Amino acid sequence: MTAAAPLASLSPADLAAFRAQKQADYDALCARGLALDLTRGKPSSAQLDLSDGLLSLPTSTTDRSGADVRNYGGLEGLAELREIFAELLWVEPEQVVCGGNSSLTMMHQTIVDLLLWGGPGSERPWKDEPALKFVCPVPGYDRHFSMLADFGIEMVTVPMNADGPDVEAVRALVADDPSVKGLWIVPTYANPSGAVCSREVATELMSMPTAAPDFRVFWDNAYAFHHLTEDEAKSADALAIASGCGHPDRPLLFASTSKMTFAGAGVAVMAMSAANKAWFLKHLAMASIGPDKINHLRHVEFFGDADGVRAHMRRHRDIIAPKFEAVDAALTTGLGGLGIAEWSKPTGGYFVNLDVLDGTATRIIQLAKQAGIALTPAGASFPHGDDPRDRNIRLAPTFPPLEQVETAMAGVATCVALAAAESLS
């Protein structure tokens, strides 16, 4: 294969010929009557099968302290499960709370608590502040943004770079404006870019002066253990860094087993300073007598220890890494050298970030839909679904079988090329 010429360099006649060829390719694509879905970051059936051992666990009904896990109590979660997470997240077991089936729920609870009561360091409940803003690196996770929108919290964007949020942009926002209360980040294999926040950037985020005395970094480490290669990223140990900077209460860590075991029936976890934990549990005690300790023990028996988690995640990698390779191969084959798209080559996580020619993302997703290929709506990775350049597309290749990923991505490449040709014509 010879490298294609950049599309923008073609003569009008060559561009017309290219467009006609892509239109023909696209018509052939539509004629196949596909029904493929790359919209959501969901584990595949083969991945879920890895955890079917959970279905007949636990074999015991007491934890190591002798407490009956079938009964009420144990608000902070099973000690043995907290230890496993502590080792995986490089924190101390006493900093950890294990909850229900969703870290998103724990993030929501945390913001509710801050709104209604304020947290350690707050001058008042956040609901009583004249304005509330969060710094949102973009592209980012749509559910973070929709949650903030529902709370009426204004979102201010900064670029998400390859090593984390643009530190100078963040610094300029937080330094003088006390209404900037938080920043949300997926630090490891970010959704959707796959970026990994470096230790240097993490240190800047934890140490920079903020006008708000109760500024919080929501450190959503959803993909901390979700490596796609042997080159396993190590998340910056945000709690220790923050403590060392004199801001122990700034970071709130979240993670879960949703993409390790069963997506809807896993265990969520938080890690935080002693003051934050006491505060969080005080309000949690009003809403819960304790988490599902049976499910905690089920996961402890299933994993055994932190190494058991790591081994389990390598089995996930074996299933999904070829799908990410298929995405890259299809985009390289269909778009390489054309100068109309860039895409990430993540070494972990659940997404590929595809940036196309400005102004063509909406058109591409429409073309794909007509061809039976469902993609995440344009702008999904931006607050309020508004991508100012209309160029960002989030690809989620984990759920469909490999051959469907190959088929769908070849089709996506056709749509990208056709939309670019239309735009340049």
Added chain:
Amino acid sequence: MTAAAPLASLSPADLAAFRAQKQADYDALCARGLALDLTRGKPSSAQLDLSDGLLSLPTSTTDRSGADVRNYGGLEGLAELREIFAELLWVEPEQVVCGGNSSLTMMHQTIVDLLLWGGPGSERPWKDEPALKFVCPVPGYDRHFSMLADFGIEMVTVPMNADGPDVEAVRALVADDPSVKGLWIVPTYANPSGAVCSREVATELMSMPTAAPDFRVFWDNAYAFHHLTEDEAKSADALAIASGCGHPDRPLLFASTSKMTFAGAGVAVMAMSAANKAWFLKHLAMASIGPDKINHLRHVEFFGDADGVRAHMRRHRDIIAPKFEAVDAALTTGLGGLGIAEWSKPTGGYFVNLDVLDGTATRIIQLAKQAGIALTPAGASFPHGDDPRDRNIRLAPTFPPLEQVETAMAGVATCVALAAAESLS
């Protein structure tokens, strides 16, 4: 046994002799070095054993629609589980949402949503109201009260009668004061009195004019299926009644399997009007991708259908009814005819309500503690723990084995008699 004379009718000399005898009994009690606990309404190990079949369920991983319950989604819960609850609660399946492991959590979520956004019929978010009050029938459930206190919602008490809240007292509070936004009730086998709200009282509560356009009745039907005798109370069908009265959005129903299967690993449920459900799910979608559907299916397979639930609850009854009989027997033996105590003889639920001589409840609980018998703190069934007459004691006999209930209650009777003698001396 001859009936004892009322203590208040004794001569000073007889009273002194009675007190000396009870002091001797109490000293003997303390000498036994007991360590018994009647504090919490928890199921016993024998009750939990009834549900051990859950530990190796589900055997399937798809629901009847074919969806993989191991994966994300299904915000309102498994349809087949919602149908079972709908039949048990006399509502329609489309009115039901099945959640996580705690109905308390769903109640908390509901109030959070009302505070932050208001609900159907609200003029503004409750947090923006100048004042917020709830009507609280007393004695009532301590966790309802502590939750309201944490939210900063003022509690106004009304008497809890044998057929439900005192309707005229409620009417007087809600008629003209728009800051009275809610009422909390355990309608069936109330905590702690065992009272069952009659259909007539329920109709009054659902139909009475309220100054607040978004007045809500939190209908916490925690013990709807927890019968202690063959005479099974049928809860008033609050949703249908309210709808018939033109106030479909007034009631919010809550229940759970916490005291049916595993106390910490059951399934919670809400039932409500279409408008309330759409509102609840809209905000829930910001905090959750879906409940633990594996646990939903686990419960569906375990129960089979509503009759399976009913049969299961009869097995609970067989275990705990003798404990309630032991409470009544011990109190009758120790206190009958003395005129110093009244207690409920509940036909369902988890508690016995013991009213003692005014001003002696705190002393009795202190005496019991010194004798190694842990009772719920005095005042626990009142807002802020404040029982104005210091006479109410909540007894929870389900958790300890039967012989411990017998021993503990004989001891409690001794403490009640001694404290009364002290008080009258």
